[in-house]
Amino acid sequence: xxxxxxxxxxxxxxxxxxxxxxxxxxxxxxxxxxxxxxxxxxxxxxxxxxxxxxxxxxxxxxxxxxxxxxxxxxxxxxxxxxxxxxxxxxxxxxxxxxxxxxxxxxxxxxxxxxxxxxxxxxxxxxxxxxxxxxxxxxxxxxxxxxxxxxxxxxxxxxxxxxxxxxxxxxxxxxxxxxxxxxxxxxxxxxxxxxxxxxxxxxxxxxxxxxxxxxxxxxxxxxxxxxxx
Amino acid sequence: xxxxxxxxxxxxxxxxxxxxxxxxxxxxxxxxxxxxxxxxxxxxxxxxxxxxxxxxxxxxxxxxxxxxxxxxxxxxxxxxxxxxxxxxxxxxxxxxxxxxxxxxxxxxxxxxxxxxxxxxxxxxxxxxxxxxxxxxxxxxxxxxxxxxxxxxxxxxxxxxxxxxxxxxxxxxxxxxxxxxxxxxxxxxxxxxxxxxxxxxxxxxxxxxxxxxxxxxxxxxxxxxxxxxxxxxxxxxxxxxxxxxxxxxxxxxxxxxxxxxxxxxxxxxxxxxxxxxxxxxxxxxxxxxxxxxxxxxxxxxxxxxxxxxxxxxxxxxxxxxxxxxxxxxxxxxxxxxxxxxxxxxxxxxxxxxxxxxxxxxxxxxxxxxxxxxxxxxxxxxxxxxxxxxxxxxxxxxxxxxxxxxxxxxxxxxxxxxxxxxxxxxxxxxxxxxxxxxxxxxxxxxxxxxxxxxx
Numbered sequence: 001x002x003x004x005x006x007x008x009x010x011x012x013x014x015x016x017x018x019x020x021x022x023x024x025x026x027x028x029x030x031x032x033x034x035x036x037x038x039x040x041x042x043x044x045x046x047x048x049x050x051x052x053x054x055x056x057x058x059x060x061x062x063x064x065x066x067x068x069x070x071x072x073x074x075x076x077x078x079x080x081x082x083x084x085x086x087x088x089x090x091x092x093x094x095x096x097x098x099x100x101x102x103x104x105x106x107x108x109x110x111x112x113x114x115x116x117x118x119x120x121x122x123x124x125x126x127x128x129x130x131x132x133x134x135x136x137x138x139x140x141x142x143x144x145x146x147x148x149x150x151x152x153x154x155x156x157x158x159x160x161x162x163x164x165x166x167x168x169x170x171x172x173x174x175x176x177x178x179x180x181x182x183x184x185x186x187x188x189x190x191x192x193x194x195x196x197x198x199x200x201x202x203x204x205x206x207x208x209x210x211x212x213x214x215x216x217x218x219x220x221x222x223x224x225x226x227x228x
Numbered sequence: 229x230x231x232x233x234x235x236x237x238x239x240x241x242x243x244x245x246x247x248x249x250x251x252x253x254x255x256x257x258x259x260x261x262x263x264x265x266x267x268x269x270x271x272x273x274x275x276x277x278x279x280x281x282x283x284x285x286x287x288x289x290x291x292x293x294x295x296x297x298x299x300x301x302x303x304x305x306x307x308x309x310x311x312x313x314x315x316x317x318x319x320x321x322x323x324x325x326x327x328x329x330x331x332x333x334x335x336x337x338x339x340x341x342x343x344x345x346x347x348x349x350x351x352x353x354x355x356x357x358x359x360x361x362x363x364x365x366x367x368x369x370x371x372x373x374x375x376x377x378x379x380x381x382x383x384x385x386x387x388x389x390x391x392x393x394x395x396x397x398x399x400x401x402x403x404x405x406x407x408x409x410x411x412x413x414x415x416x417x418x419x420x421x422x423x424x425x426x427x428x429x430x431x432x433x434x435x436x437x438x439x440x441x442x443x444x445x446x447x448x449x450x451x452x453x454x455x456x457x458x459x460x461x462x463x464x465x466x467x468x469x470x471x472x473x474x475x476x477x478x479x480x481x482x483x484x485x486x487x488x489x490x491x492x493x494x495x496x497x498x499x500x501x502x503x504x505x506x507x508x509x510x511x512x513x514x515x516x517x518x519x520x521x522x523x524x525x526x527x528x529x530x531x532x533x534x535x536x537x538x539x540x541x542x543x544x545x546x547x548x549x550x551x552x553x554x555x556x557x558x559x560x561x562x563x564x565x566x567x568x569x570x571x572x573x574x575x576x577x578x579x580x581x582x583x584x585x586x587x588x589x590x591x592x593x594x595x596x597x598x599x600x601x602x603x604x605x606x607x608x609x610x611x612x613x614x615x616x617x618x619x620x621x622x623x624x625x626x627x628x629x630x631x632x633x634x635x636x637x638x639x640x641x642x643x644x645x646x647x648x649x650x651x652x653x654x655x656x657x658x659x660x661x662x663x664x665x666x667x668x669x670x671x672x673x674x675x676x677x678x679x680x681x
Binding site for chain 2: 065083110114119144145217
């Protein structure tokens with residue numbers, strides 16, 4: 001059975017600690033822009049924690065919402081790419097082929113979630129940060145667009161491991177970096193094709209909503225709304 | 229028409245080719261320097277990455293795409309206008325057509341450069357060309373950018389043919405008039421033109437075919453350019469009105485550019501006897517029509533968005549109407565409608581000066597229109613957390629200025645190599661007679677002229 005990877009985000013559990021953001025940057029060899037370039041909008045964050053404030057002081061409520069690629073089934077980023085750099089995989093992921101990307105940035109414009117990022121420069125890491133580079137993730141050149149992959153390197157490694165041990169994948173065995181690092185387990189990852197998986201059960205929750213659902217992008221990330 | 233008039237036409241229109249003033253060299257040097265500086269800016273950008281430009285997350289398209297849409301729009305001056313004027317047999321068109329067709333070819337070349345300039349990896353732009361290769365690369369034909377590639381290359385080919393065909397008899401004339409190396413160049417370009425009846429018939433037939441074929445191509449090109457925007461679910465981009473809106477705007481800015489170019493040529497090359505006030509008045513009337521059409525489309529686009537009251541769209545709407553882009557928006561309305569409308573509508577004001585003033589503001593206004601389509605939508609997309617603002621950087625401004633200089637430079641060099649007014653068409657049209665001539669008279673005159681030994 002093919003997998004269909006999905007995620008749920010429990011907004012009640014999210015504390016906005018940004019551990020997921022840090023873990024993602026480390027896992028995926030994300031380019032460090034530096035403070036000056038970051039201020040000019042050149043930093044890359046495959047996952048970000050959006051903050052929204054409600055009400056007037058002192059009656060203020062803050063909402064945190066981690067936003068990563070929603071891995072849409074009807075992804076607006078895919079048909080617009082003139083070189084097939086952004087395309088749909090068999091397991092439903094929106095993949096980006098860096099070698100094919102010529103940098104039109106059309107996909108990033110078409111994405112309503114703004115989760116596609118352009119490399120404004122070649123990646124450089126000051127010592128000792130260069131020692132942490134993950135060998136399983138390719139480093140991106142200047143001029144290409146990149147995005148959240150649901151840590152496809154971990155998915156592939158997990159599948160390989162299960163295959164070598166001649167068994168089925170266990171639910172929760174594969175965890176993207178953000179899910180693994182979330183201290184409150186707000187993020188849950190798994191196979192939506194497996195009705196017993198935690199992510200399948202949570203996706204069907206009455207609290208479940210999709211981000212910008214009315215655009216018809218059919219995201220595979222479900223947000224569990226705040227109850228309080 | 230007597231021999232004397234014909235000789236005078238030859239002398240007047242070939243004068244710029246024969247005599248070169250110091251001012252010409254100074255102008256070419258000046259414009260060439262700006263173009264080189266622009267090329268330098270582009271190499272600087274390629275060397276350092278797009279970090280030196282003003283684009284940023286999430287405003288990934290800005291000045292370059294604005295320029296792209298603007299220049300492709302300007303290109304509708306020519307071919308479309310001159311094709312329509314040819315098809316309806318407007319006799320006053322004769323001194324105007326070549327000026328217009330040249331604008332088309334050059335502004336298309338410039339416009340087509342921008343999608344490459346704006347690429348993150350411009351050296352891989354050839355991935356868009358469908359050539360079989362062992363890596364299995366193939367353009368994604370679902371992408372409007374791939375459509376752009378085919379539309380623009382078709383239009384460029386077509387408009388070049390449309391420009392070159394009626395130039396053949398003039399090349400032959402220059403071959404007969406010039407000496408030395410020029411004679412050799414022009415005789416190669418004249419393709420063995422002898423002016424036989426058969427050749428005239430073939431030329432007429434070919435031009436008729438091209439004039440009919442180029443109109444749908446021109447309209448589809450700017451529709452496809454508008455598809456770059458309207459095919460993505462971005463607020464205020466995703467609109468069905470964009471196709472006709474872009475085409476109307478393109479013709480609008482094209483006519484404006486044509487009027488400015490004609491006025492400059494008239495003064496610089498002393499063509500007062502050929503480009504009459506009536507030409508400016510007629511083009512001014514067309515411009516007036518397009519101004520009204522543009523105003524209508526803008527109104528319709530805004531009104532439907534306002535009534536639709538969709539939150540994401542309204543964010544962009546208010547940002548342009550009263551927000552940070554409002555000064556640009558209302559300048560655009562002033563430049564494209566409020567100022568040109570009275571100038572062009574009142575007969576007394578529709579003079580050459582009046583038309584040039586109106587056209588100049590329209591060129592500015594249409595550039596702003598393209599900018600206001602591209603940037604505010606990207607800056608104010610669905611998730612407010614990512615809202616941002618754009619500020620152009622020197623490299624983008626330099627490249628933009630360089631393309632304007634490049635356009636003038638190409639035009640200057642062209643008018644040095646080819647008479648900017650079609651000589652044979654003037655003669656066919658019986659230049660010097662009282663205007664206007666009816667279409668039947670025009671046809672008879674042309675037939676008479678062509679069968680002369």
